[in-house]
Amino acid sequence: AQALRLAVVAGDGIGTEVVEQGLLVLEAALHGTGTTVSTTDFDLGARRWHATGETLTDTDLDAIRGHDAILLGAIGDPSVPSGVLERGLLLKLRFALDHYVNLRPGRLYPGVTSPLANPGEVDFVVVREGTEGPYVGNGGAIRVGTPAEVANEVSVNTAFGVERVVRDAFARAAARPRKKLTLVHKHNVLVHAGHLWRRTVEAVNAEFPDVTVDYLHVDAATIFLVTNPSRFDVIVTDNLFGDILTDLAAAITGGIGLAASANINPDRTAPSMFEPVHGSAPDIAGQGKADPTATVLSVALLLDHLGQTDAARRVEAAVAADLVERGSADRVRSTAEVGKDLAARVAG
Amino acid sequence: AQALRLAVVAGDGIGTEVVEQGLLVLEAALHGTGTTVSTTDFDLGARRWHATGETLTDTDLDAIRGHDAILLGAIGDPSVPSGVLERGLLLKLRFALDHYVNLRPGRLYPGVTSPLANPGEVDFVVVREGTEGPYVGNGGAIRVGTPAEVANEVSVNTAFGVERVVRDAFARAAARPRKKLTLVHKHNVLVHAGHLWRRTVEAVNAEFPDVTVDYLHVDAATIFLVTNPSRFDVIVTDNLFGDILTDLAAAITGGIGLAASANINPDRTAPSMFEPVHGSAPDIAGQGKADPTATVLSVALLLDHLGQTDAARRVEAAVAADLVERGSADRVRSTAEVGKDLAARVAG
Numbered sequence: 001a002q003a004l005r006l007a008v009v010a011g012d013g014i015g016t017e018v019v020e021q022g023l024l025v026l027e028a029a030l031h032g033t034g035t036t037v038s039t040t041d042f043d044l045g046a047r048r049w050h051a052t053g054e055t056l057t058d059t060d061l062d063a064i065r066g067h068d069a070i071l072l073g074a075i076g077d078p079s080v081p082s083g084v085l086e087r088g089l090l091l092k093l094r095f096a097l098d099h100y101v102n103l104r105p106g107r108l109y110p111g112v113t114s115p116l117a118n119p120g121e122v123d124f125v126v127v128r129e130g131t132e133g134p135y136v137g138n139g140g141a142i143r144v145g146t147p148a149e150v151a152n153e154v155s156v157n158t159a160f161g162v163e164r165v166v167r168d169a170f171a172r173a174a175a176r177p178r179k180k181l182t183l184v185h186k187h188n189v190l191v192h193a194g195h196l197w198r199r200t201v202e203a204v205n206a207e208f209p210d211v212t213v214d215y216l217h218v219d220a221a222t223i224f225l226v227t228n229p230s231r232f233d234v235i236v237t238d239n240l241f242g243d244i245l246t247d248l249a250a251a252i253t254g255g256i257g258l259a260a261s262a263n264i265n266p267d268r269t270a271p272s273m274f275e276p277v278h279g280s281a282p283d284i285a286g287q288g289k290a291d292p293t294a295t296v297l298s299v300a301l302l303l304d305h306l307g308q309t310d311a312a313r314r315v316e317a318a319v320a321a322d323l324v325e326r327g328s329a330d331r332v333r334s335t336a337e338v339g340k341d342l343a344a345r346v347a348g
Numbered sequence: 349a350q351a352l353r354l355a356v357v358a359g360d361g362i363g364t365e366v367v368e369q370g371l372l373v374l375e376a377a378l379h380g381t382g383t384t385v386s387t388t389d390f391d392l393g394a395r396r397w398h399a400t401g402e403t404l405t406d407t408d409l410d411a412i413r414g415h416d417a418i419l420l421g422a423i424g425d426p427s428v429p430s431g432v433l434e435r436g437l438l439l440k441l442r443f444a445l446d447h448y449v450n451l452r453p454g455r456l457y458p459g460v461t462s463p464l465a466n467p468g469e470v471d472f473v474v475v476r477e478g479t480e481g482p483y484v485g486n487g488g489a490i491r492v493g494t495p496a497e498v499a500n501e502v503s504v505n506t507a508f509g510v511e512r513v514v515r516d517a518f519a520r521a522a523a524r525p526r527k528k529l530t531l532v533h534k535h536n537v538l539v540h541a542g543h544l545w546r547r548t549v550e551a552v553n554a555e556f557p558d559v560t561v562d563y564l565h566v567d568a569a570t571i572f573l574v575t576n577p578s579r580f581d582v583i584v585t586d587n588l589f590g591d592i593l594t595d596l597a598a599a600i601t602g603g604i605g606l607a608a609s610a611n612i613n614p615d616r617t618a619p620s621m622f623e624p625v626h627g628s629a630p631d632i633a634g635q636g637k638a639d640p641t642a643t644v645l646s647v648a649l650l651l652d653h654l655g656q657t658d659a660a661r662r663v664e665a666a667v668a669a670d671l672v673e674r675g676s677a678d679r680v681r682s683t684a685e686v687g688k689d690l691a692a693r694v695a696g
């Protein structure tokens with residue numbers, strides 16, 4: 001029997017509600033596999049910051065490192081100045097734990113309504129770089145608040161950082177039936193970063209000769225996401241473009257209530273982190289209205305990462321079956337009801 | 349009688365074809381107004397670069413400055429390395445002529461098919477900053493081509509540059525029935541640039557107290573563009589976010605074949621430039637297949653800029669009428685046929 005030590009960061013707003021259901025489904029999925037789960041709750045987010053002024057201390061980070069994986073609900077609250085929790089907690093976790101693969105599937109499940117008139121079959125995955133680009137926090141401003149203010153933001157891109165995420169994306173593409181990789185960047189304007197990405201994709205392609213590669217500027221990629229999303233198989237892109245494209249991808253596949261993500265450290269030098277793409281949604285927090293499905297699908301990504309592929313597929317199948325029935329349901333279930341139903345389906 | 353001195357940069361690919369039709373409609377719209385047009389063709393783009401290695405010389409730029417406005421078709425060709433014409437010609441024009449307001453309407457005309465199932469009424473305008481942000485060309489790389497390469501791109505934002513475009517956006521919002529301005533940025537991650545934008549919008553709002561302001565992160569803005577585009581009236585945003593959002597906006601309002609843009613120097617210290625959002629489309633160039641409508645709508649923006657508002661409205665009305673009939677047409681017209689039909693409608 002194996003024990004999975006899971007760090008739980010429920011966080012703010014609806015985070016607590018959805019994580020509770022995610023854990024329920026995780027337990028159900030691991031039942032009978034011989035793997036047990038032990039969880040440690042981490043009090044991180046707006047409440048902690050208001051009480052102590054802390055976002056994520058070295059002690060927190062060390063304690064988290066002692067776990068096999070992290071399940072995160074949502075971070076952020078309007079009562080906290082913009083950037084404090086995002087940069088001081090969420091991005092700090094991604095950077096400190098070297099989550100260089102930010103994996104975000106874009107999949108339209110049968111029965112789910114897309115805002116697109118003719119979405120077609122949508123089943124791609126975005127490999128968003130997670131530790132570089134404009135997210136490094138390498139910006140600054142002078143003469144703040146005066147008419148002579150200058151505020152800069154630096155996007156940092158390294159051969160080391162780009163190559164490792166590109167290689168991961170190629171490996172994922174090679175393992176999929178269509179074996180297609182689309183690089184998204186803006187190399188006609190951001191020529192230095194863009195050419196590094198392009199050269200790296202060309203070079204790594206030699207290691208994966210059966211993967212077909214194409215390229216889209218980020219602006220054109222948004223067009224294809226609404227006019228022909230079926231054209232995408234694996235997308236690899238930088239941190240900021242990945243942020244933008246994955247929200248759009250979530251929108252066309254039924255909304256952020258369904259969008260899962262994994263912040264993966266493929267070298268396993270630190271725990272990977274699994275979180276829904278949505279935020280803390282303070283407007284509906286505490287009302288049992290949040291859809292826990294995105295968290296449950298993030299649990300499937302967690303199971304995949306742990307090598308529990310059967311369990312992962314069962315979770316996805318449970319979600320797929322649940323989504324088909326939602327269309328004909330006579331009422332909207334609460335967060336806990338959806339979690340309970342999904343756990344029951346997983347238990348079989 | 350007034351004479352309009354128009355610099356014409358037809359450019360590459362379909363640029364020549366669509367500009368020809370744009371000029372035809374411009375002549376028709378100005379007929380009887382007392383304003384005449386004299387055009388100067390500028391040989392700029394891929395052909396010139398291959399022949400001479402030049403993109404845009406000081407002599408070109410000086411000659412262009414001697415005009416009242418610029419009509420541009422499209423720039424770019426796969427035979428030219430990425431970035432050469434974009435940075436050396438198109439962006440050089442925008443920067444050198446201080447086109448700080450890059451105006452891009454997002455309007456769904458009746459009869460036009462959107463990829464969205466329920467687009468609703470879509471009628472907004474994006475005010476994209478045109479002379480700062482990640483487009484400044486302030487990047488660089490070291491150890492290029494080695495495993496130790498670092499490639500940086502710097503987004504430069506100034507109080508001077510942000511304030512002038514924000515003020516322009518407020519003025520446009522104040523002149524529209526809904527009087528609503530949405531700032532789009534990513535101030536929870538790009539905190540220095542983002543907070544400059546946010547503070548500036550708050551400050552300038554005092555001059556336009558009847559304009560309602562809201563804010564969206566760029567990722568969330570892409571969601572609303574596909575789930576509720578009617579929520580937008582005027583959007584103000586930086587150069588890169590504006591590039592991305594306006595391609596998406598074009599996609600949901602019928603495609604880049606219809607998307608117009610104006611690169612405006614509101615201080616009129618240099619000629620403004622009017623161009624379709626689409627590129628040179630080398631795959632269909634020379635075949636008479638390109639839709640000149642985006643260029644014709646850019647001509648309407650040109651007429652507006654020149655104070656010829658009646659003529660501008662007549663061009664828009666001609667396009668609107670033409671678009672309604674397209675749905676029931678039994679065949680697809682050529683570039684020249686569409687241009688001729690639009691010119692005939694404008695002539696009345």
Ligand SMILES: CC(C)[C@H](C(=O)O)[C@@H](O)C(=O)O
Pocket residue numbers: 086087090091243277536537567
């Ligand atoms: C909250 C924010 C910092 C975050 C990001 O930009 O990465 C979010 O939008 C996401 O996509 O996970």
Ligand SMILES: CC(C)[C@H](C(=O)O)[C@@H](O)C(=O)O
Pocket residue numbers: 188189219434435438439591625
């Ligand atoms: C061609 C390119 C440099 C340009 C841009 O990024 O501004 C284009 O995409 C546009 O939107 O006009």
